[in-house]
Structure formats: C-alpha cells, structure tokens
Amino acid sequence: MSEPAAEPGSLWTTGEVVEIERIGHRLVRLRLDVAERLDHLPGQHYVVRLRAPDGYTAQRSYSIASEPADPLLELMVECLPGGEVSGHLHDVADVGDVFELRGPIGGWFTWSGEAVAVCVAGGSGVVPFVSMLRHADGLGILGRLRVVAVARTLAELPYAAELLAAGVFVALTRENLGNRVAAPPYPEELSALVDGVERAYVCGSVGFATYATRLLGEAGVRSDVVRVEQFGASG
C-alpha cells in the first residue's frame, strides 16, 4: 500500500473476492484483495465495474467499510430492487471472482480524526461511518466521533452488533431497543452528541438526508458544517 491518495481518482485496477457473506435478502459483505491498492481515507468510495462477454459494462459506487489499516478492502452492498450491479454482487458473486475496481474516490465526505464530528446514518448509510469508527478505534480517538444510526429494525442495520459495541447511538423506528421505544431520534437525544462538534456527516437515502440535516439543525448544528452523501436510484 502507498501513501493516502491526496488527489483521489486513481485508474482502474482489479480486486479478487477473498470473503463473501450474504446477510439476509438485501445485504452482501465483500472483502477484496485489491491489486496496486492505494490507501483510502475513511468515508471514500470505490467504483465496481462488471463486464459482459460482449463488452457491455455496468458500474456503481459503493462506500468503503474497512479502515485504511485493513489489508483487505471491505464493501457492504445493499441490494436494490432490479439493481444491476448490487443484484449480481448479492446473487452471483463468489470467492475467487475478480472485479474491476476504481478508487479510492471522493475528497469531501472523509474523516481521519481531524475534527470532532457527529455522523447521522440512515440504514446502509452507516457503511462509511463503520470505516471511520474502525479507524478511530485503531487510533484510540473514538471520543472524537459520535455516530447516530437510524434503522427500522436491528436486523436491517448493517454492522449492528459492531456499532452497539462501539457505543453508537442506535435509534430504531419500528421496534424497541432496550428501554428506548421505537421512534425516530428526537433533537433532545442528539444534544449531548452534537455538543462541541466541528463537523457533521449525513449519509442515507435522499429522504433520510433531508430529514437528518433538519434534525441536526434543530439540535443546534450549523448547516454549513454538514457534509452530505446520498444514495438511491442508481442501483
């Protein structure tokens, strides 16, 4: 591995699937051995490109779940209805398969410990924050990263056990969790988490991102410190 890519946007390379775990009907976790891999910053993404025998290609971007120190690249992909790439990764991909990869990409939605930050994730939007949490844990600076993960049920939240073990505030909207009754997060529940933050990150669907940026505003976070990553409809 080389120095972190200060100017991300590397050229195409390949990655071989070393581990694959299908989680329920909607999630697949892939661990890849990337040729000529460049170090990434937590929050960045990779493009995965599939190639048919006739030369037709399809490509989509996926957030990185692994921390920079991990020798493998980990992606957690949510399967979208009719998703051409996510469907292949969930239904067909196997250990030993080689995919075209490009990355790391994105120099905006990144965190390496430089700012005290609050992160608000909706569902599989938690993936870039898993990379940030693992990185923070490795550096012993978990206190600089406060993560809020919102999901309908614990089963639908990727990395739920890891998030709870890291002290993440998990807000479930369709089932109770411990003493917390099913509900979206209240601004009062965020007040301690946003205290003293210099930056905020929001990742989720378009609807969730709109909701979460408003919630952060109600909790007292200035909109100009909010960085947003949205996904959906690009399957």
Next chain:
Amino acid sequence: MPVTRGFGSRPRRGRPDRLPPGQYDVGRDWPVLTAEAQPVIDPEQWSVTVDGAVATPRTWTWREAHALPGSTYVGDIHCVTTWSMLDTTFAGVSVDTLLEIARPRSDATHLMAHCETGYTTNLPLADVTGGRAWLVWEHEGRPLPSEHGGPVRLLVPHLYFWKSAKWVDRLELLTADRPGFWERNGYHDRGDPWLEQRYQGDP
C-alpha cells in the same frame, strides 16, 4: 480487463445510441444528489451576478432575469453516478444572453459558477457559450424544485451534471482555470460524458 463471471449484458431500454459509455436510462425518476445541506431560497431574494474578468459586472434579480429573452433546452442530461435522463426540458435564460450584457474581457478563458451553499464548479468559456449553457428555473414546465437546484440552477447538459451547479448565484469570469468543488475532490476538470471524463486521471 477481465470478463465478470456470470454477468451478461442487459437489453438497454430506450435508445442505447443516446447513452454515453457506462450510463443507463433512469427514465423519469430523477435522483437527487448534493454534497451539502439543501438551502431554502426565496426567489424574491435571489439574484445572480456576472463579474470577474468582464467589462461590465452586472446583477439580475429574479424579476430582471425573467425579463431577459427566454431560452429552452430539450434533450438529455448525464450524471457521473451513471444515470442519464433523455428528452427532458428546461427553461430559463441562455448564459450567452448574460455574457452579451456583461461582456467578458478578451483575456477571460474560464468561468467559475458559485452557489448559495458555497459549492463551486469551473468551466472553460467555450463550454458555456454558443448556446451550450443556461440558467434555468423551469423543468418540464414547472418551477424547478429546491432539491433539484431551484429556484435557479446552471444547466450545461453536454457535460456531467455536477457542472450544472444547483442554487447558482454568481458566474465569475476567470483569466485562468481554477478547480471548483468536485474538481478539487477527485473529479475530472472538464467532465465530458462521451469521453467518460469522470475522475481525475481520465483522458
């Protein structure tokens, strides 16, 4: 590059000849992608300024911009995240109209679009003149929604859509190229979808 085991080409809906490489037809389901919190902008408070390397810096309010000769784009748009929307319609004013009034100096080579949120994107002057760029406030005959950049966004449909800056409020003429927001953050300086200029390092 290797063929992906078990992956076959899908019949591409719509008109494959209209899709640049690596793009798919999203139909009418227009995705929303932004890097910042969505602002609330009252059209009556909105204005756009053309300044920098121009003979006559000029600001237009919402009403003044609407009093300029209108212009419509009918055609395709392409997002770097791989969706394209075909045969869509925007209405507003041609950037040519604004530049004819502000008159770029002879040494102006580029333009930086600035937005209410602080977002910026850079464009060669040749990509925003000659009927290739607009400020638009209508989509498919309706006011442009805020999530799609309303009240007014830049439209440069022959380049990837991050160049079509949402919530635009200033066009700054430059005498040398300078990278904008995504151009500093890993994306290509020009962004021609037919050349697949997605990221830094692309041709």
